[in-house]
Amino acid sequence: QKEVEQNSGPLSVPEGAIASLNCTYSDRGSQSFFWYRQYSGKSPELIMSIYSNGDKEDGRFTAQLNKASQYVSLLIRDSQPSDSATYLCAASDSWGKLQFGAGTQVVVTP
Amino acid sequence: DAGITQSPRYKITETGRQVTLMCHQTWSHSYMFWYRQDLGHGLRLIYYSAAADITDKGEVSDGYVVSRSKTENFPLTLESATRSQTSVYFCASSTGRSRKGSPLHFGNGTRLTVT
Numbered sequence: 668q669k670e671v672e673q674n675s676g677p678l679s680v681p682e683g684a685i686a687s688l689n690c691t692y693s694d695r696g697s698q699s700f701f702w703y704r705q706y707s708g709k710s711p712e713l714i715m716s717i718y719s720n721g722d723k724e725d726g727r728f729t730a731q732l733n734k735a736s737q738y739v740s741l742l743i744r745d746s747q748p749s750d751s752a753t754y755l756c757a758a759s760d761s762w763g764k765l766q767f768g769a770g771t772q773v774v775v776t777p
Numbered sequence: 778d779a780g781i782t783q784s785p786r787y788k789i790t791e792t793g794r795q796v797t798l799m800c801h802q803t804w805s806h807s808y809m810f811w812y813r814q815d816l817g818h819g820l821r822l823i824y825y826s827a828a829a830d831i832t833d834k835g836e837v838s839d840g841y842v843v844s845r846s847k848t849e850n851f852p853l854t855l856e857s858a859t860r861s862q863t864s865v866y867f868c869a870s871s872t873g874r875s876r877k878g879s880p881l882h883f884g885n886g887t888r889l890t891v892t
Contacts, residue, residue, distance in 0.1 A: 675817075699878030710867060710883040711820070755819065759878020764835070767812075769819035 669694040671758050673768035680750075680775050686743040688771050690756030693737065697758040700732055700739045701765065705753045715741065746775045780804065783868050783884035791892055796855045798887045800868030808873035809851040810881060811835075811843065813864040820867065826851055827873065858891045865889070 670693045680686040692700075699718050703711035717723045717730040717739065729742040739758070743750055753770040760766055781802040790796050802809065811823040812835075822835030824843040832843050840862060842854045855862055865888050869881040 671819075697878075701880050710886050711881075713880045713882070716880055757881075763873065763878045764810075764822060764825060765878060765881055766822075767820040769817060 669760055669766055671756055671766050671768040673754075673756050673771045675769060676772040677774045678771055680743075680746045680773060682746060682748060682775055682777050684746055686741075686746050686750065686773055686775070688741040688743075688754050688756075688773070690739040690741075690758075690768055691737055692739070692756075692758040692766070694758065694760055694766070695734075695737065697760060697766075699759040699763075700730070701757040702728075702730060702739075702741045703755040703757065703767075704750075705755060705770065707752075711755055743773070746773075748775050748777060751775045781868060781870055781882060781884040783866075783887050785887060786885065787888050787890075789890045789892060790858050792859060793857050796858050796889065798853045798855075798866055798868075798889070800851045800853070800884060802849055802851075802868075802870045802884075804870060804872075804882070805848060806870035806872050806882075807848070808871045808879070809845065810869040810871075811841075811851070811853045812867045812869065813837065813862075814867060814886075815864050823853065823866075855889075858889075860891050863889060863891045 702715040715730040731740045756768040757765040810825045812820040868884040871879040
């Protein structure tokens with residue numbers, strides 16, 4: 668069974684601090700990785716895509732990929748109350764279909 | 778730009794009834810997907826389609842049927858609803874241009890309750 672694992676949280680982060688979210692995946696054939704943000708009662712929205720080893724930055728978000736360790740992470744800098752949400756990690760399988768983790772709940776406290 | 782639209786947003790049905798959830802996208806994306814989301818399980822793939830008239834099962838397809846006669850529509854039917862199918866259902870689409878995996882764009886979801 669191919670799996671994507673995330674800590675469920677909640678991850679409590681003071682406002683202005685860095686939130687660090689981790690994700691591991693089991694399918695070594697995965698080549699594409701995505702982070703989605705999901706507010707309560709809403710649909711997932713894409714915030715980051717990463718395809719190569721290393722870091723990718725977009726505004727306050729940085730995604731990190733290490734294929735050798737089968738590990739993906741997301742850093743949220745200068746966390747804001749609006750960042751409070753569940754963050755879903757997804758990895759493509761060998762056919763390009765996405766496998767999702769169960770999500771990490773982030774709570775940013777003022 | 779309507780994007781991807783699901784209907785209904787909320788549905789209550791009884792055990793044993795047939796229910797169809799609708800999904801319509803205006804992007805002309807080749808790929809469409811149905812996921813269900815349950816607490817503790819995240820998003821699980823029910824069915825997907827690479828193009829009109831091409832569909833395939835996901836990891837939790839039992840009890841569900843799909844069709845895709847037109848590129849823009851991808852309805853999901855629960856043949857005989859069971860309480861275990863109470864869930865939030867998300868339709869998604871992608872260009873599928875990358876064989877490595879393309880990002881999905883999600884509809885607003887349908888919250889289905891089976892009593």
